[in-house]
Every structure is written in C-alpha cells, then in structure tokens.
Amino acid sequence: MLLEDAFMEYEYHCLARNYTKKTMINKRQEYKQLKAFLVEKRGITELTSIHQADMKAYLRYKQNSGLKPQSIQSMAKQVKAFFNWCVNEEYLVKSPMDKVALPKVPKLVLTGLTTNEVVKMMNSFKGNDFLNTRNLAILCIMTDCGLRAMEVSGLKEVNVRETEILVFGKGSKERLVFISPALKKILIKYERVKRQYFKGRIKQSDHYFLAYQGKSMSTVAVYNLVKESSKRVGIDSKRVSPHMFRHYFAVQSVLSGIDIYSLSKLLGHSDINITERYLRSLDSSQLSVKAISSSPLMNLHNVY
Template sequence: MQIEDVLKEYEYHCLARNFTNKTMKNKRQEYKQLLEYLQTKRGISELESVTSYDLDAYIRTKRQKGLKAQSIVSMAKQVKAFFSWCVKEEYLIENPMTKVTLPKVPKVLLTGLTTKEVVNMMESFNNKDYLEIRNKAIIAMMADCGLRAMEIAGLKEVDVRDTDIKVFGKGNKERMVFISPALKKILIKYERLKKQYFKDRIQYNDNYFLAYQGKALSTVAVYNLVIEASKRVGIKGKRVSPHMFRHYFAVQSIMAGIDVYSLSRLLGHSNVSTTQIYLQSLQDSELSEKAMSSSPLMNLKNS
C-alpha cells in the first residue's frame, strides 16, 4: 500500500474523532515531513517497506537539526500513533516505531502560581468595564475549574449553568465541572455587564466569553489576557500561561483532599498518569502541610 494513501485515510480517521484544529495542523505537518523523508531520502513509497531503521534515521535527522528532546518525543508520538493505527487496521503486523530509541527528556520542575499571585491577577481587573470583568471572570474560572484555554474560548452560554459547566475538551470529550459560590459571584457580575454592553451591539454568536466586537474569543486572546494580568501585578521569574492555572487548580485540589482519580475526571485527562505530572509542582512547604494534616499521630485527638 502507498504510504501517501494510508496517511490520507488516517487523516480522515482523526477528523472523525473530532481532533482539534491545532492537533490536526501538527499531525499534517509532521506526516508531510515524514512522507518526504521516506520518499526522497530512503526511497520508500510502500507502507510495508518501512522499518525501524528508517524511522530511527528519521529521528536522527531531527536531532541533527537541533530539535530539543521534548520536541522530538512529541513528534515521535505522532508518528507512533499513525503506525499503531496501521496495525489496528491490519495494514501492518507490528509497529516499527516500538524499536526506535528516543532521547530522554529531562524533568523540569514547574514553579507553580501561588494563591496570592492568582488573587492579585484577578483583582488587577476592575468590575466596571466589560473587557475588564470578562478577563477577571476568565482567570477566576481557569483557577477554580482548571479549564484549558481552548475550552474557555469554546464555552457556549447554554453550557454555563447555575452550579455547573458542561465542558467539551480534547477530542470533543464531554465532562462536568462545578461552580463554587465565589466563582458564581464573579460570573453574575460578568453576565450583567455583558448584557448591558451588547444591548445596542451585535452579538455574532452564543459563546459565553466574547471579544469586544461580539465575536468568539480566540485561544490567543485568552493567552494574551493572562500575560497582561501577570504584567499588571509584576510576576517575574516564572512561566505564566493559561495552562499554569490548570496546575494551580490541580495542586490546590490535592491540598484540599481530593483523590487523584476524581481530579483526573475534573481536568478531562484520559490517563491518571497525566494528572500525576501536574502534582510534581507541589512545593516542599505544601507537601509538609499535607503530610502534617494526614499524620496518624496528629489525628489521634480526632479519634
């Protein structure tokens, strides 16, 4: 079978699974590079002719171009996913990527956001201007519910109810997160100003968070408002992004006593191991506090 034909079939398989535009863009880019390499550098056009040696050589070219280990591993996952699908479809007997050696990714301990920083970022926006209260509501929702930037941007008005939010995450997987009274207070203010702001303006769609023109908010806009908030409060020396609020939500939830399996469901992770990575950012002081609260001897007085 021609590799090019199988890659096209796999692309439609991914589209049928509702992969995000960003994921599909990354896949198309990677498979285009892989196809070009196999055809021009290895003289291979048939799927059955691809070996682990060919793919190992492909990975080597990535290293020679100076790509970081994390980037190479991420790219390799895309390639492995394609060949795994080929095995599942019985186009191949085994996945040639299983024998390919990948570089080790050094573990980087993330410096998470503190509660004071999160509160300051929220409070850096006022409650009087539409865009200001919108930005405050977005930061509050990310911190209190652990939503991704693309999930924030994609929320519909009908998805945000009195006490919970219906979220459509990666692969269009549906899950439920819950609205605390503290978050609800901010959302009520946001909804009131939103209604006033768009009273005499055109609202082009039913997204919950809207740009000032009445159009859907982009993930880039969500990223930019987080950067703006971090600048307003003078956060330096650590990475600040929408994703860091998911780390904050995960750490705070664990500190409050939630189990990792429930947390995994709230975050929309398909694998608990992904959730556990978030918890590596627990500071020593936080671990000490959690250990103290769960100490058998310290809890004797409660028994």
C-alpha cells in the same frame, strides 16, 4: 499501498474523529516531514517497505537536527498513532515503531503561580465595565475549575449551568466541572454586565465569553489577557500562560485534600501520569502542611 495514500486516508480518519485544528496542523506537519525523509533519504514510497531500521534512522535524523527529547517524544507519539492505525486497518502486520527506543526526557519541575500572584492578577482587572468584568471572570474560572484556554474560549452559554459547567476538552471529550459559590458570584456579575453591554448591540455568537464586538473569543485572546494581567502586576520572572492557572488549580486542589483520581477527571486527563506531572512543583512547606493535615496520629483524638 503508497505511503502518500495511507497518509491521506489517515488524515480523513482523524478529521472524522473531530481532532482539533491545532492537532491536525501538528499531524500534517509531522507526516509531511516523515514522508520527505522516507522518500528522499531512504528511497521508500511504499508503506510496507518501512522497517524498524528506517524509523531508528528517522529518530537519529531528528536528534541531529537539534530537536529536544521532549519534542522527539511528541513527534514519536504522532508517528506511532499513524502506524498503529495502519496495523488496525491491516495495511501493516506490525508497526515499524515497535521497540524503537526514544530519548529519555528529563523530569522538569514546573514553577507555578503563587496565591499572591494569582490574587494580584485578578485585582488587575478592576471596574464594572464589560471587559474588566469579563477578564476577571475568565481568570476566576480557570483558577477555580482548571480549564484550558481552548475550553474557556469554546464555552457556550448553554454549557454554563446553575452549579456546573459542561466542558468539551481535547478530542471533544465531555466532562463536568463544578461552580463554587465564590465563582458563582463572579459569574452572576459578568452575566449581568454582559446583558447590559449588549442591550441594543448585536451578539454574533452564543459563546459564554464574548469579545467586545459580540464575536466569540479566540484561544489567543485568552492567552493575551493572561499575559496582560501578568504584565500589569510586574511578573517578569516567569512565562505566565493560561496553563499556569490550570496547574495552580491542580496543586491547590491536592493541598485541599482531593484525591488524584478525582483531580484527573476534573482536569480531563486521559492518563493519570499527566496529572502527576502537575504536582511535581509541590515544595517542602506545602508537603508539610498536607502531611500534617493527613497525619493518622493527629486524627486519633482519643489517644492523647
């Protein structure tokens, strides 16, 4: 079987699985580079001609091109997925990525947002007009529910219920997150202002968060409003992004006593190890508060 034919079939397999547009762009780019390497550097055009040595050479090629370990790990994940699919389809007996050692990725500690910074960013959108009310609601929903930017922009009106939100995450996986009374207050105001703003105007979308023209918001628009809020309050020591609100939600939830398994479900993580990475930024003072609040002896009130 030609390598090019295998890639083409796998692409339609991924499209049938409803992978996101961003994921498909990354996959196509990686497979294009892999095919070019195998054909031009190794003289390989047949799928069954690829061996472990070829994939080790590909990794060395990536490393020599200056790719960082984290990027190589991400690349290897895409390549492994393709070869595992080939094995499942019985186009290959075994994956040529089996037992191919990957470079170790240093454990980076995320520098998250402080509560003071989050409050300041929220307060940067003051006023009762449509855009300020919408932007505040977006920051609040990310803070209180830990949604990704693409999940915020993809929310439909029908998905936002009385006390819960149906979220479609990566790979169109469904999960429920819950609306606290504090968030409900913000959302009620946004919905009222949105109705007033679009009274007499044409709404071109049934998405929950709308651009002022009545169209759905893009993920980039969510990113830009977060950047704008950080710029307004003078946060220049960090690269502020929507993901930092998701990280803030995770840390604050753990400090409030939620277990990591429940948190992982709320965040929509497929692997609990991903959730654990969010919590590496807990500093000693935060750990101290959590340790004291969960101290067995402190809760044995009848002992002393």
